[in-house]
Amino acid sequence: MKVRPWRRLRASSRAVALLLLTLLVAPLTLWLASSPASAADTLCLPDDKSACLAGTIRSEEDVVPDAELTVTGPKGFEESVTTSETGKWNVKVTELGAYTVTLDEESLGDDLEALDTVGKTNVAKFKTTRAVVIEVRTTNYSGETSWIEYFTKSAISGLRLGLLLALASVGLSLIYGTTGLSNFAHAEQVTMGGLLGYAVINLGGLNLWLGGLIVVIICGFTGWLQDRVMWQPLRRRGLGLIQLMIVTIGLSLALQYVFQYFVGARSVRVVKENPETFNIGFVELTYQSVAAMLISIVVLGGVGYALLYTRIGRATRAVADNPALAASSGIDVDKVIRLVWTASAALAGLSGILYALVTGNIKWDSGMQILLLLFAAVTLGGLGTAFGALVGSIIIGLVIELAPVAHVPGDFKYAAAMLILILVLMFRPQGLLGRAERVG
Amino acid sequence: MDTVINILNSMAREAIAPQTAAVAIAVIGLNVHFGFTGLLNMGQAGYMLVGAYGFAISVREGAPLPVAILIGLAASVVLSLVLGLPTLKLRGDYLAIVTISAAEIIRFIGRQPLLENVTGAAQGIPGGDYRVPFQDLSFLGAGQTSFGPWNYFNTGVNGWWVRVVAWGVVFLGVLIVWLLARSPWGRLLKGIREDEDAIRSLGKNVFAIKMQALIIGGMFGALAGMIYVLPSSVQPDSMGRQLTFFCWTAILLGGAATIFGPVLGAVLFYATRIFIKGFANATVPDSIMNTQQTEQFSWIVVGVALMLLVIFRPQGILGKKRELQFNV
Numbered sequence: 001m002k003v004r005p006w007r008r009l010r011a012s013s014r015a016v017a018l019l020l021l022t023l024l025v026a027p028l029t030l031w032l033a034s035s036p037a038s039a040a041d042t043l044c045l046p047d048d049k050s051a052c053l054a055g056t057i058r059s060e061e062d063v064v065p066d067a068e069l070t071v072t073g074p075k076g077f078e079e080s081v082t083t084s085e086t087g088k089w090n091v092k093v094t095e096l097g098a099y100t101v102t103l104d105e106e107s108l109g110d111d112l113e114a115l116d117t118v119g120k121t122n123v124a125k126f127k128t129t130r131a132v133v134i135e136v137r138t139t140n141y142s143g144e145t146s147w148i149e150y151f152t153k154s155a156i157s158g159l160r161l162g163l164l165l166a167l168a169s170v171g172l173s174l175i176y177g178t179t180g181l182s183n184f185a186h187a188e189q190v191t192m193g194g195l196l197g198y199a200v201i202n203l204g205g206l207n208l209w210l211g212g213l214i215v216v217i218i219c220g221f222t223g224w225l226q227d228r229v230m231w232q233p234l235r236r237r238g239l240g241l242i243q244l245m246i247v248t249i250g251l252s253l254a255l256q257y258v259f260q261y262f263v264g265a266r267s268v269r270v271v272k273e274n275p276e277t278f279n280i281g282f283v284e285l286t287y288q289s290v291a292a293m294l295i296s297i298v299v300l301g302g303v304g305y306a307l308l309y310t311r312i313g314r315a316t317r318a319v320a321d322n323p324a325l326a327a328s329s330g331i332d333v334d335k336v337i338r339l340v341w342t343a344s345a346a347l348a349g350l351s352g353i354l355y356a357l358v359t360g361n362i363k364w365d366s367g368m369q370i371l372l373l374l375f376a377a378v379t380l381g382g383l384g385t386a387f388g389a390l391v392g393s394i395i396i397g398l399v400i401e402l403a404p405v406a407h408v409p410g411d412f413k414y415a416a417a418m419l420i421l422i423l424v425l426m427f428r429p430q431g432l433l434g435r436a437e438r439v440g
Numbered sequence: 441m442d443t444v445i446n447i448l449n450s451m452a453r454e455a456i457a458p459q460t461a462a463v464a465i466a467v468i469g470l471n472v473h474f475g476f477t478g479l480l481n482m483g484q485a486g487y488m489l490v491g492a493y494g495f496a497i498s499v500r501e502g503a504p505l506p507v508a509i510l511i512g513l514a515a516s517v518v519l520s521l522v523l524g525l526p527t528l529k530l531r532g533d534y535l536a537i538v539t540i541s542a543a544e545i546i547r548f549i550g551r552q553p554l555l556e557n558v559t560g561a562a563q564g565i566p567g568g569d570y571r572v573p574f575q576d577l578s579f580l581g582a583g584q585t586s587f588g589p590w591n592y593f594n595t596g597v598n599g600w601w602v603r604v605v606a607w608g609v610v611f612l613g614v615l616i617v618w619l620l621a622r623s624p625w626g627r628l629l630k631g632i633r634e635d636e637d638a639i640r641s642l643g644k645n646v647f648a649i650k651m652q653a654l655i656i657g658g659m660f661g662a663l664a665g666m667i668y669v670l671p672s673s674v675q676p677d678s679m680g681r682q683l684t685f686f687c688w689t690a691i692l693l694g695g696a697a698t699i700f701g702p703v704l705g706a707v708l709f710y711a712t713r714i715f716i717k718g719f720a721n722a723t724v725p726d727s728i729m730n731t732q733q734t735e736q737f738s739w740i741v742v743g744v745a746l747m748l749l750v751i752f753r754p755q756g757i758l759g760k761k762r763e764l765q766f767n768v
Contacts, residue, residue: 250750252743253739254739254740254743257736258740372540376541412552414548417541422538426525
């Protein structure tokens, strides 16, 4: 896209090497005292001569600990088991055949009842784990939720997901717009926000608001630093966009394992308490998710205002439009790009900590799981257009959460996002808000 | 001294493991995509998964071995068409976004509990369900053969038979790519990589040629998936995005657009990772880095190595720098 002179080649190589070295040594030197949590539940590991029966007893509200179950099976097999803290149970069996699991309803307490106390399964082979489902409800649970209620609830979660995606995808789109780079490591910036939230607020014991602010500032700084020591020198070096994209993939891989190195593969929470809820009509909401939505709207509004009406925002749009022209009209392109990296990383960090608060947990690959949604959103809206990313994110969020309402099962909702992506590329490759141009 | 020998032995074992061979085949396919044609396929693991599912499910349902292999390959062709039709006319990074998404979608669908009877959901399809016809073909007989650090059963689940076949396929793959690359069609591929418009102005159908390259590379991916699962089981999560990234590291390490680069890259990649892990385990005390962390540390090194390779030696070990300065 841009031809850059080869000046400062040596200095830039050194800076890159230094950064990468830091990344490598970081785990050694910064080793935190956080050891991975020990597993609370006993595991059942089936081997060549045994199989496992397992399940989780939960009501529509929470898991049910200390429920008593009896497992009966072939050759007079009978074993009693009690669910753990997390409502989990498992039994190891050494005979193939049909097994029956019976829940002792007395052990549930007064406010819970089982829909059906008996669960059946057939163990056909060894070395497998069979899940047995026994559903439990609270006694005041009304099983009938109306379609409109389901729809409203899903629409609200869709909007919430869309806003959180928008925070991250606006940055992704701006980076693409100003530098032409598809940043695969952007998702790791989101994870970083959530995990830093865990470190600062949960472990560090800081106030949520103050902690959140610190996290966003740290994330913004990582964006600044990345551009300072890596992306800018590499741009100066004239490394092609494809090569740069592969560099972001390497960075994404390295960061994922840096997260795993420190936090482990478990899920962590930003705040220790369960969020408080309140009701508007029939819709139950947590204060945190309302706050998250409000914060996203305010921040996105701010970004939109800055892009449209401030000097630096106009400069950013000018660079996104045509960097050479922007440079020749006196705009400091490198400064704009630096700002874009900083702001994008800060926004992604904010998205990450809000995502962790709203969904209740975050782990090393949480960001990776939404990367696909981010790309779908950015492409749908039009690669490189900030407002397109916003529109695209909201649409993707709504599609994902509303898909189950339209009886699309489970993870197929992600396939729906993929379908949108493919349809957009086939019929409107420039996206909803992109300008029609020949792109190939 | 013992530790050194142990590390060297496990490196040697990892180097000829069937899964290393499988990744080498996947990288050969990726080389057709990226090295020769300049297509950014970020979903090679998706091709592997599709091939593995097609193969394993057909064998389980009673299809004969050749038919099962053809079904696996056909599944990858369908995937290529679905991915290629909307994206091959667009700029290169669109293909990257779509392939990485598609690979994840395939994995998500494979994990779907609804499909437990077909794909085995997250548990996957156990190897015993599809391995038998392949093992029955073995002419190595029973017993065990030892050779240097390598000591395996002749035919067993993860023995010499699967190794011989896997590396045989690698050899065939290298041969095919060598023949393709020096054919007029291969020159067209390189032409498209260097300058698509130039080839178009010669009256060639660039879209069709790119599609052919995508299909051929994808078929290598599917074949790699089948070999990848033979000694283990079809686990959707073992063929996720990570595996695609390993393929990319391997191709950039060995050298894209070369004939032997993919094989060299794959072998070096796996052997080196074992070395880093073993070395860190042996030298860094447990109080600083425990065994699990050395595993993660080795992956961090892989990520950083990928970055360094692209920045400082994009042509890898065997490649020519001139050939890799293209842009899309």
